[in-house]
Amino acid sequence: MAELIALDDPTDPRLADYRDLRDVELRKHLEAEHGLFLAEGEKVVRRAVEAGHTPRSFLMAPRWLDGLADVLDRTDAPCYVLSEQLAEQVTGFHVHRGALASLERRPLPSLDEALEGARSVLVLEDVVDHTNVGAIFRCGAALGFDAVLLAPRCADPLYRRAVKVAMGAVFALPWTRLEDWHGALPALSARGFTTVALTLADDAVPVEDAVRGVDRLALVLGSEGHGLSTRWETSADRRAVIPMAAGIDSLNVAAAAAVACYVGQSRG
Amino acid sequence: MAELIALDDPTDPRLADYRDLRDVELRKHLEAEHGLFLAEGEKVVRRAVEAGHTPRSFLMAPRWLDGLADVLDRTDAPCYVLSEQLAEQVTGFHVHRGALASLERRPLPSLDEALEGARSVLVLEDVVDHTNVGAIFRCGAALGFDAVLLAPRCADPLYRRAVKVAMGAVFALPWTRLEDWHGALPALSARGFTTVALTLADDAVPVEDAVRGVDRLALVLGSEGHGLSTRWETSADRRAVIPMAAGIDSLNVAAAAAVACYVGQSRG
Structure with missing residues (x-):
């Protein structure tokens, strides 16, 4: 006691x-x-x-x-x-x-440990805001995602603010850091995941089409300011967009994650 | 100058x-x-x-x-x-x-003025956090919603923090206060809107089913702490839920709004 x-x-x-x-x-x-x-x-x-x-x-x-x-x-x-x-x-x-x-804190799991048994994972590149990281964990946990993988520059999920916003989801979902930023998405493809990058790229298809029928899904989201790096955008298996009203910049990354997780969860 | x-x-x-x-x-x-x-x-x-x-x-x-x-x-x-x-x-x-x-500031429009020409509107009951109000405006604007209606106790969309988080969407979307809290949802039904309340109520159906084929949609979201009041929950035309993973409390209201707006936008 x-x-x-x-x-x-x-x-x-x-x-x-x-x-x-x-x-x-x-x-x-x-x-x-x-x-x-x-x-x-x-x-x-x-x-x-x-x-x-x-x-x-x-x-x-x-x-x-x-x-x-x-x-x-x-x-x-x-x-x-x-x-x-x-x-x-x-x-x-x-x-x-x-x-x-x-x-x-505990030692972070290896990539293979974090992915064990996972069917749907979130992959974040340079999401630097603790509130956004926490919100994305919460929403991933609520919408059936199994793990979160973080690029080296992402904010710390165990920072107090992130823990609070996540309502403890940072303890429920396995997560780790991707040490090899350059090879991160190919490493997931090699493990049987289809990497679907949220982007405004010209060849992006509606996210609903991009995830349909995908077995092991890795949903990839970029930073608040500039979205995904060219390297991640081009090394993903598919590029996907959330259809938006004309003249609007974009959704906040946490809102985009919520929509994409919802669509991913119900991909069949 | x-x-x-x-x-x-x-x-x-x-x-x-x-x-x-x-x-x-x-x-x-x-x-x-x-x-x-x-x-x-x-x-x-x-x-x-x-x-x-x-x-x-x-x-x-x-x-x-x-x-x-x-x-x-x-x-x-x-x-x-x-x-x-x-x-x-x-x-x-x-x-x-x-x-x-x-x-x-400008005088708030009447309910009928705010609804003029609107096909999809958001209705917020007692969302008291300025960040959430701002995030919901941003996401409503991005996902094709036409107006926002606020119960009397909702946070002020023109408060600096809300304006900032909304990235200016509080200027793009018409909005007003619902002065009659008790009769708010019936007033919308009387104007031809189907009010769909996001809730965890027993008779709630998946949000995708609740909005399918709806012509004029009013999507109703409750407060951060306790969700919708019984009055609003029971006076809505339909009750809807976002299907979630077992054991998770709920989504944050801004994440729920993002998902519901996405589903509402693509309701056909």
């Missing part, structure tokens, strides 16, 4: 994992160096622990203890209890969803 | 429209009282002006002037020019997208 430790000093070194949560650059370094990530809110904390991530510690105000009593029962990690005001001083923002937990 | 006025005092009263942009409550009061809203970034400012909103003023750092020269040419509103550092002091954040404009 977790030991409850009341703290009244926001500079206590035991709270180091929870420091300055709004400082993205600082957090990236701290989390990489210590191999940790943060989960926020009762539901997400519970899902992280149930998915097998080992807690390093918890941070809670007294009124949040009850909701996570069952989780605290099953761990030996310390639970630091402090007032909401002090919690805000440590983290740098009002923790309105309650509990925080610092958890251990 | 806009008069360029160099300012070096961040407390100058002429900058009142741009004060403390991150303070949501303050902004709501200020914008309602003065009937104004803010547009941010060259593209969005241009779209707001082209959509017929009269500018009250502009706020720019010198290096943003060129990009909006054509817009400034066609208006008599003052353009306050100050350093990026001073702009940040006024607004409370780093204005990385460049230009800001304060523009006049």
Whole structure:
């Protein structure tokens, strides 16, 4: 059972994992160096622990203890209890969803491990916004996708904001990094996937036609700003477009992912 | 042509429209009282002006002037020019997208005016998050919807964050408030629309079936937290669901809107 430790000093070194949560650059370094990530809110904390991530510690105000009593029962990690005001001083923002937990990252699976048994996967190139990455995980999990593969420059799915937006779907779906950016899509084709790239390229066909009857589907989405690189666009097996109204730039990448996952899910 | 006025005092009263942009409550009061809203970034400012909103003023750092020269040419509103550092002091954040404009709101159209010529409309009940409202406008515009109707408690589409996320789609689509919450959906049915409510209700049918062959479609979406009210759920003509993977709570409302708009657009 977790030991409850009341703290009244926001500079206590035991709270180091929870420091300055709004400082993205600082957090990236701290989390990489210590191999940790943060989960926020009762539901997400519970899902992280149930998915097998080992807690390093918890941070809670007294009124949040009850909701996570069952989780605290099953761990030996310390639970630091402090007032909401002090919690805000440590983290740098009002923790309105309650509990925080610092958890251990695990080694990423290999590509073959992540793909094991998968029939539908999402492949993201340089989606750099944590909110978008989280939203895409949530929607992939809801719409029957089995794994997510990330190009080297994609945002970290275990960054607090991504975890929160994904509502824990980052724990439900296997995911990994594609270390070989150049050969990423051919590597999927070689494993029996049909890679379908969402793009505005001239030879793109409606996404419904592109996925029809496909057995193992890899749906490929590009970055927020410029879409897919030429390399990924041309090395995909098929290019697909979501038909849009005239004069509109495009859908946000998370909206495009939602539509494409829906179409992919019902491809028959 | 806009008069360029160099300012070096961040407390100058002429900058009142741009004060403390991150303070949501303050902004709501200020914008309602003065009937104004803010547009941010060259593209969005241009779209707001082209959509017929009269500018009250502009706020720019010198290096943003060129990009909006054509817009400034066609208006008599003052353009306050100050350093990026001073702009940040006024607004409370780093204005990385460049230009800001304060523009006049217009009286909202009546329901019949908003529906004129519309074949597909979105109806939102209590979507309270500005990002979600903006995302839904963007995706409705991209996927061929003609208007958006908002229940009284929905977030303001002209709030800066919503305008930004919508990429200007809040200017492209006619929208208005539904003043009669209780009778809102029957009022649409009486005007020849089939109201299709997205819900997890027991009698919901797959959304693809619910919209098939519908002539005038009103797609109804509920709030982020609790979905639709019982009143709206039961007063809709049809209840529809997006088929989802087992064990997943739901899609985010913006993702659900994207899927439903896609399905609605291609309903034939």
